[in-house]
Amino acid sequence: MRVVLPMRAALAMLVAAAALTACGGGGGGGGGGLPLAMAPTPAASGDEPIVASSSVAGQCAAPRTGVDPDTGAAFPDQLGTLAAEKRWVRGWIDETYLWFDEVPTTLVAGDYATPITYFNVLKTPKLTAAGRAKDRFHFTQDTAAYRALSQNGVGVGYGAELAFLSASPPRDVRVAYTEPGSPAAQAAIVRGTRLIEIDGVDLVSGTDTATLNAGLAPAREGEAHNFKLRAPDGSERTLTLTAARITRTPVQNVKTIATASGPVGYLLFNDHLATAEAPLVAAVNQLKSAGIADLVIDMRYNGGGLLDIASELASMVSSGAATTGAVFERLQFNNKNPFNLAPSQATLPFHATSRGFSVPAGQALPRLGLSRVTVLAGPDTCSASESVVNGLRGIGVTVNLVGGTTCGKPYGFFPQDNCGTTYFAIQFQGVNQQGFGDYSDGFAPACVVADDFGHALGDPAEARLAAALALRSGGACPAPVSSNKEEMALRKAEAAGQPYLVRSPARESRLLARP
Structure with missing residues (x-):
């Protein structure tokens, strides 16, 4: 996928x-989106009463048969209707959506052909301080396809x-x-x-x-x-x-770069998949054995994924003394507490042991014990990747960003299947140990450096990595060289927050298993 x-x-x-x-x-930047049909005009008055999602869950116009691979039991689907599926969607949004009270009340289910098209409009219309859509992350995916990506890549x-x-x-x-x-x-x-x-x-x-x-x-x-x-x-x-x-190979090109002040570790980390756990542990063990003095994590193309993987990586970068008892990310839900979580259940710690994704559960994670790390980032750096930055900063680890401003997604989901579609509605905002999580317009870099497609990732001459090494050795960003027309265009696109990669939204997420 x-x-x-x-x-x-x-x-x-x-x-x-x-x-x-x-x-x-017209249309600049990314060149627009799919050619769209005209959206239906919402009715002037509200739809039928909202019902509890549990009362219509699994009532499917096309129920699945066979065994659910997630549970090992038969699919719970029963013969229902598209109207029932839309009632489930509306109830689920009202119960769990972070901004449920900002959803327009004039939207009528009957004006939308499918549960998915109805779901697509059930979100806040508000904007961020920079004028971007507050919720630009609402999406759905075929459940089987989502499972293949998140579990196996x-x-x-x-x-x-x-x-x-x-x-x-x-x-x-x-x-x-x-x-x-x-x-x-x-x-x-x-x-x-x-x-x-x-x-x-x-x-x-x-x-x-x-x-x-x-x-x-x-x-x-x-x-x-x-x-x-x-x-x-x-x-x-x-x-x-x-x-x-x-x-997918989520961790690549793990290496040590010799510098005058000691070896610097480098790793390319592209996806917070379950399969990333084992290679991340292996990478940290390799770099620890090499006695690195600093680390550069290249997450310029990492859109996010499993928050537990982000917590594990942050723990391995830092030390047990810094992370023990500390909050990696505290989840803030709407005022209905939709998942009935106690405060301790809404708090994700810095994991000290493996979670069992691709390493046996309960194994002590290796530690680099660093108080400083550099992250290569840009507009494709999103969600769980931003959690690594925010979580480490929350415990006093210096995180220097080099590249472009990140995408700005301090929000996450508990993915929910109904009738073969997995729905991703923003359900929580994550904050760090210090209570900070307001970065919906992204984290700005210490050194602005356009992506360098003329060099291999991990090449010390690649512009972003070269800037990171210069920042480490001299304490300041390198002086910008004269830019050609192509580089100026890249800088402009990155300054506008324009991502380069166009990928499934499931790869740009902060995901948790249901508690």
């Missing part, structure tokens, strides 16, 4: 850009994560990184490679989006498409990529 959903969404940006250009429309694709530096013609689509062993990696496709053509269609300015869609978002294993690529050195080649099942 790592490639299918992100690449379909990414191509939607291309489709929209082409549509806007053809119609003479498996999907169908080529194994290349794409960065859309410009979604409007002339488009600029490049490879941000590849998954080890994937078709893209086996074809020696490297970071910074530009996509020029797909199946003979010009990606930069072409309008045949159906062909582009088919190539960027392969529907099944074994599907093959031709790509014309331009490497960072300017050389071009045409090759065929065949889609395969891709397993």
Whole structure:
């Protein structure tokens, strides 16, 4: 799922850009979104009375059969109606949504064709201080697809994560990184490679989006498409990529960089998946054995995921003395206390032992004992990744950010399935040991450095990592070099909070298992 959903969404940006250009429309930055049908006009008065979600749960227009892999028991679905599913959605929002009292009261379920389209409008219309939507994180996902991503990190694709530096013609689509062993990696496709053509269609300015869609978002294993690529050195080649099942490798490129003042550890951390637990533990053990003096965590493309994984990482960065008894994140719910949690249950500690995701539960986590860490970040750094920053700062660890402003998502969910759809409605805000969690417009970096697609991630010459090393050694950000037109465009996009990666919202979340 790592490639299918992100690449379909990414191509939607291309489709929209082409549509806007053809119609003479505008739209800057990301080039807009999917071509939208007209939204129904809400009725002037409120809908039918809100019912308890439990009274209509599992009453499905198309009930599932068989065994629920999460419980080992039969699916609880019973034959129902779309109207019943929409009543469940409305009840669930009223009970658990953080801003339930800001949801417009004029929305009528009958005006929306499906429970999902109804859910999509059941959110606050308010804005942040910077004028962004307060809730820009409301989403749904097919339950089976969500399970495959969150538990196993498996999907169908080529194994290349794409960065859309410009979604409007002339488009600029490049490879941000590849998954080890994937078709893209086996074809020696490297970071910074530009996509020029797909199946003979010009990606930069072409309008045949159906062909582009088919190539960027392969529907099944074994599907093959031709790509014309331009490497960072300017050389071009045409090759065929065949889609395969891709397993995400959330932790990559763990290494030690020699400096005049001691070894500095580096690790690329791309997803807070359950499968990240084991490689994070292994990475910390490796770096601890190397006797590192400082650590750079590259989370520029990490959209978040499991909050327990974030807590484990923060614990391993710091020391037992700093984290014992301290709060990693305290969850603040609406005033209904929808999950009936005691204060202790709404508090996530710095985990001292493994949680059993991909390491046997209860094993003591290794510790680096650092009082300072540098995080490479940008607008694709979101949610649970921001929790690592905020949690460590809450116990006095200095966290220097280098790159761009993070996405600004101090909120999270308890994902809830109903009738085969998993719903993600904002249900809590996270605050750290000091009670701080107000960063809905993101964390600003100490050193503003545009993403550098001309160097490999982990290369000490890569602009963000080079700036982090300079900041560590000299105590100040390096003087900016003269910027070319391309870098200025990147800086402008990052300053506007424009993400490069277009991926499933499930990869940009702060997720907890139900208590």
